[in-house]
Amino acid sequence: MKKHEAAFKRSICPVANTLDILGDKWTLLVVRDLLLGKQTYSEFQKSEEGIPSNILAERLKRLQQAGIVEKRQYQQRPVRYAYSLTEMGRELGPVVRSMIMWANKYIPGTLSMEKIEELIAKNNA
Amino acid sequence: MKKHEAAFKRSICPVANTLDILGDKWTLLVVRDLLLGKQTYSEFQKSEEGIPSNILAERLKRLQQAGIVEKRQYQQRPVRYAYSLTEMGRELGPVVRSMIMWANKYIPGTLSMEKIEELIAKNNA
DNA sequence: GCTAGTAACTTGCAAAAAGCAAGTAACGAT
DNA sequence: ATCGTTACTTGCTTTTTGCAAGTTACTAGC
Numbered sequence: 001m002k003k004h005e006a007a008f009k010r011s012i013c014p015v016a017n018t019l020d021i022l023g024d025k026w027t028l029l030v031v032r033d034l035l036l037g038k039q040t041y042s043e044f045q046k047s048e049e050g051i052p053s054n055i056l057a058e059r060l061k062r063l064q065q066a067g068i069v070e071k072r073q074y075q076q077r078p079v080r081y082a083y084s085l086t087e088m089g090r091e092l093g094p095v096v097r098s099m100i101m102w103a104n105k106y107i108p109g110t111l112s113m114e115k116i117e118e119l120i121a122k123n124n125a
Numbered sequence: 126m127k128k129h130e131a132a133f134k135r136s137i138c139p140v141a142n143t144l145d146i147l148g149d150k151w152t153l154l155v156v157r158d159l160l161l162g163k164q165t166y167s168e169f170q171k172s173e174e175g176i177p178s179n180i181l182a183e184r185l186k187r188l189q190q191a192g193i194v195e196k197r198q199y200q201q202r203p204v205r206y207a208y209s210l211t212e213m214g215r216e217l218g219p220v221v222r223s224m225i226m227w228a229n230k231y232i233p234g235t236l237s238m239e240k241i242e243e244l245i246a247k248n249n250a
Numbered sequence: 251g252c253t254a255g256t257a258a259c260t261t262g263c264a265a266a267a268a269g270c271a272a273g274t275a276a277c278g279a280t
Numbered sequence: 281a282t283c284g285t286t287a288c289t290t291g292c293t294t295t296t297t298g299c300a301a302g303t304t305a306c307t308a309g310c
Binding site: 009010011012013014015016017018019020023024025026028029032047048049050067088091092094095096097098099100101102103104105106107109110111113116 | 134135136137138139140141142143144145148149150151153154157172173174175192213216217219220221222223224225226227228229230231232234235236238241
């Protein structure tokens with residue numbers, strides 16, 4: 001199913017290596033959700049964009065393998081899991097933030113950084 | 126072939142909107158090349174990662190439509206084109222730079238920011 | 251004039267990834 | 281016993297990638 005994917009490097013370029021992990025339409029949205037304080041599978045699924053369930057499961061697995069995300073069971077009966085960012089994952093904050101700044105400047109109708117920070121404050125309150 | 130792609134928005138999230146334009150394994154590598162001073166189709170093709178020709182053509186078209194890239198004919202006989210970043214495109218610099226910083230910190234074997242800046246200086250000399 | 255070479259793409263097709271709906275397992279609540 | 285929820289998995293269709301080869305326009309060399 002995955003043959004040897006992680007072994008092969010396209011190049012020594014840091015951008016290419018980053019894209020090998022994050023370069024698709026969904027992965028950074030999961031990271032965004034985690035930065036916003038979301039923790040569970042169903043919370044990710046409820047996000048506005050509607051990530052397909054199989055894609056979400058696969059991305060969470062890949063992010064764990066990459067060392068960006070950690071999964072822990074926080075409850076026995078019923079079994080429940082919480083996902084969170086590792087330090088490596090939290091350090092993607094600047095990447096996400098620079099995208100937000102860019103989009104706010106050039107893509108009309110996107111939610112402003114300020115409103116997003118309000119959301120984060122609310123979620124972590 | 127493209128039905129109505131640009132019209133539909135997944136959400137008002139700036140990250141999602143950015144990923145709708147840049148969220149794949151190749152697009153930001155083209156932007157990287159442009160930031161490095163590369164200008165022609167064949168220069169992009171010669172990059173280490175080996176982007177497939179049809180993908181490159183399609184991505185350049187999309188980047189133009191998005192207002193990130195401009196194409197101009199700089200010579201008549203034979204016809205030759207030069208691609209360059211618009212202001213909107215140049216402002217992706219921070220996104221690319223934050224990826225470089227992250228990769229340098231967490232992905233071993235990636236070219237350092239310093240070496241990349243030397244490359245840029247050399248290319249633009 | 252003929253062949254070779256380069257730039258900038260396009261086309262055809264197989265393989266991989268995405269997307270969708272439905273299904274499953276483990277529980278708790280009614 | 282049935283319903284609802286969480287956290288996924290499975291099967292299948294559709295879309296996107298990736299690869300090789302082909303095309304057009306032109307220049308240089310013999």
